[in-house]
Amino acid sequence: MDNKERHARLYSIGSFAKLTGVTERTLRYYDRQGLLKPSERNAQGHRYYSDTDIMQLQRILTLKYLDFSLDEISVHMSEEDQDFKQILANQYLLLQKKHQQLERVMKTIERMQSIVSKVDKIDRNLLLVFIHHIQHEESQRAWLSELLPEEAVDALFMMDATEEEKLEAESQITSVIVRLLELHRKGKKPTDDEVLLVGKEFIEITQMTLKKIYESLTEEQLERFIEIGEKDMFDPLIFPSNFTKEEQDFLDQLLMHVNELTEQGGKSNEGSRFFSAH
Numbered sequence: 145m146d147n148k149e150r151h152a153r154l155y156s157i158g159s160f161a162k163l164t165g166v167t168e169r170t171l172r173y174y175d176r177q178g179l180l181k182p183s184e185r186n187a188q189g190h191r192y193y194s195d196t197d198i199m200q201l202q203r204i205l206t207l208k209y210l211d212f213s214l215d216e217i218s219v220h221m222s223e224e225d226q227d228f229k230q231i232l233a234n235q236y237l238l239l240q241k242k243h244q245q246l247e248r249v250m251k252t253i254e255r256m257q258s259i260v261s262k263v264d265k266i267d268r269n270l271l272l273v274f275i276h277h278i279q280h281e282e283s284q285r286a287w288l289s290e291l292l293p294e295e296a297v298d299a300l301f302m303m304d305a306t307e308e309e310k311l312e313a314e315s316q317i318t319s320v321i322v323r324l325l326e327l328h329r330k331g332k333k334p335t336d337d338e339v340l341l342v343g344k345e346f347i348e349i350t351q352m353t354l355k356k357i358y359e360s361l362t363e364e365q366l367e368r369f370i371e372i373g374e375k376d377m378f379d380p381l382i383f384p385s386n387f388t389k390e391e392q393d394f395l396d397q398l399l400m401h402v403n404e405l406t407e408q409g410g411k412s413n414e415g416s417r418f419f420s421a422h
Contacts (some may be wrong), residue, residue: 153195155186160193164201179204210235211242259314263322270325273276273386274318283382291369294361299353310361313349320346324398325391334397343402 162169174180175191180200182191200221207217220226223374256275260266277284281301295340302310323342332339358366387395 154192155194157182157191159192160191164198166201166205174201174204177214177218179221211239248384255290255311258311259318262315262319266279266318266322267325270322270386273384276384280382287379287382292365296357296365297354299360302353313353316349317346320349324395325387327380328391328394334394335401339398340402340405343398344405347399347402 146157155163157168157171160166161171170178171191171193175182180197184195185194185198186192186288202385203221204217207220208214209233212220220228220231252275255278258273260271275281285297285301288300302313305313321341324339324346327336327339327342334340334343385392
């Protein structure tokens with residue numbers, strides 16, 4: 145077979161799909177998008193592809209491999225005079241950003257998996273809120289830094305703790321919150337002994353963090369911060385609500401009863417207000 149005969153050879157869409165490893169559905173889509181038009185169509189409208197179309201398809205698949213979108217591929221295929229060296233350089237920078245974003249997402253998932261490792265089951269909405277908090281930690285720190293001394297913000301985010309210590313504390317707090325919400329869903333009252341016992345556990349877990357925060361705040365600063373939380377003045381996009389109104393009321397009443405029973409005084413009494421505020 146000479147070159148003329150070889151280049152004149154045509155393939156049905158089924159044969160072309162088998163030859164190239166691309167599905168017929170994809171080939172039809174590329175046709176509709178104007179990326180890869182078949183060389184010929186018969187009277188019935190059936191598509192037929194040539195060896196030249198194979199080279200065109202190879203270019204498309206190569207650009208896809210480089211993570212170009214189909215719209216970008218369409219532009220690159222139609223504008224032959226583009227500076228492709230610069231295009232590759234720009235694409236590399238975009239891929240670097242995607243890679244960094246992917247790493248951040250993976251680290252967030254890894255952290256969340258560690259946090260909920262001690263919880264058998266967790267509500268999906270609550271889980272998404274927790275992930276949101278992890279995702280926006282830097283924004284939260286910046287927002288809180290406008291209100292609180294740096295030492296208080298660092299204490300709130302446990303900046304002086306090791307990664308293991310931080311994950312352990314977050315896991316404990318998450319476990320307690322999930323257990324409290326489960327008790328609430330079961331119809332338990334904030335004054336029930338079982339609920340009060342878990343509420344006391346929550347207060348005990350948070351006392352160490354609260355102590356470090358209190359040590360860096362004046363009474364006026366503490367009252368101002370709690371007031372902002374009680375009046376719901378936190379930016380909802382940065383600090384989404386963790387609970388429904390019913391759940392928040394349940395937790396507020398519970399923490400009030402825990403404080404009454406343990407006869408906490410002074411700044412220790414502010415613990416429930418501080419955490420119920422956000």
